Amino acid sequence: MSPAISTVILTAAVVVMILVVMSYATNYLNAGMAENEFSSNKQFMSTTGLQIDDIAWTVGRTQTVSYSSKFGTVEVQELALNYTFQVHTSSGWENLTAPVETGIIVYNMPVSSYSMGNNSFERVPMSANSSFLLSGSSAPVSQVFCEEKLPMNDGSYTRIVVVPTLRVLNSSITGTQQNPTSYFKFYLPVLENGTNPYNSQSLTLTGDGITKMTWSEVDKVIISVSFPQTASGFNSSFFNFNSTTITLNSTSNPQIPPNSVVELYMGKVLVTIGQV
Numbered sequence: 001m002s003p004a005i006s007t008v009i010l011t012a013a014v015v016v017m018i019l020v021v022m023s024y025a026t027n028y029l030n031a032g033m034a035e036n037e038f039s040s041n042k043q044f045m046s047t048t049g050l051q052i053d054d055i056a057w058t059v060g061r062t063q064t065v066s067y068s069s070k071f072g073t074v075e076v077q078e079l080a081l082n083y084t085f086q087v088h089t090s091s092g093w094e095n096l097t098a099p100v101e102t103g104i105i106v107y108n109m110p111v112s113s114y115s116m117g118n119n120s121f122e123r124v125p126m127s128a129n130s131s132f133l134l135s136g137s138s139a140p141v142s143q144v145f146c147e148e149k150l151p152m153n154d155g156s157y158t159r160i161v162v163v164p165t166l167r168v169l170n171s172s173i174t175g176t177q178q179n180p181t182s183y184f185k186f187y188l189p190v191l192e193n194g195t196n197p198y199n200s201q202s203l204t205l206t207g208d209g210i211t212k213m214t215w216s217e218v219d220k221v222i223i224s225v226s227f228p229q230t231a232s233g234f235n236s237s238f239f240n241f242n243s244t245t246i247t248l249n250s251t252s253n254p255q256i257p258p259n260s261v262v263e264l265y266m267g268k269v270l271v272t273i274g275q276v
Helices: 003-055
Strands: 062-066 073-089 092-095 100-110 120-123 133-135 142-148 157-164 166-174 180-193 202-226 245-248 260-273
Touching: 003 062, 003 100, 003 142, 003 157, 003 180, 003 202, 003 260, 073 157, 073 180, 073 260, 100 260, 157 180, 180 202
Parallel strands: 100 180, 133 166, 180 260
Antiparallel strands: 062 202, 073 092, 073 100, 073 202, 100 157, 120 142, 142 157, 166 180, 202 245, 202 260
16 A cells, blocks of 8 residues: 555544544533533523512512523423312302412423433422422422433423422401401513514513402311313423412411401513513
């Protein structure tokens, strides 16, 4: 074999080796960038959950939350949850005329870019309560979790999800007859997709209305959650609540004594992808 041919073969081999190393390095770099992006957007989704609480109870208030993403996308999955209320009063059972339907906010990262492992689930923070009803003034009105569940109809993703949940506050007011009346106020944000999407890596949240319902002489409340998008994979196991039905009465925690007043506040929040 002539020296010229040997040189050509050696050069070609070196080029192939360089290309292989570059491909490996690029894939390794992209994998690290995707993992860092997923981790940083946990904070973005947590911040979004907190902003929902600021927006839902003030009509017209607007807040924009920015994020950075090369591999993932953010979307609103509409009508993902149905909350149903049954209230027992001195006149018998009273139901809402229709379930309260709300969407969720989802950050989708393709598993080809980053994977937690199929059926992985993690709450953010990890110590967060898994109930859809929490009590107290500092209780959140949303849950955030990370999950990879395959297969699902919309594709193969590792997800970070913001889910509207309920907060309840209770107090007692003593009247002129010195007989205290217990008040229970439930708060639920209702997320809907905004009408004008924008090409920007941000979410704009807008308070768009508050609905209030009141019941008197209440001694029992039953709250249930169901999942209209079960066929698409957004089912009970996806949300992983510790229960899909909660009953509040004189022996529960919190307790609802007889002759209580129950108020339900539903704050509508428009979620627009991009800045308005």
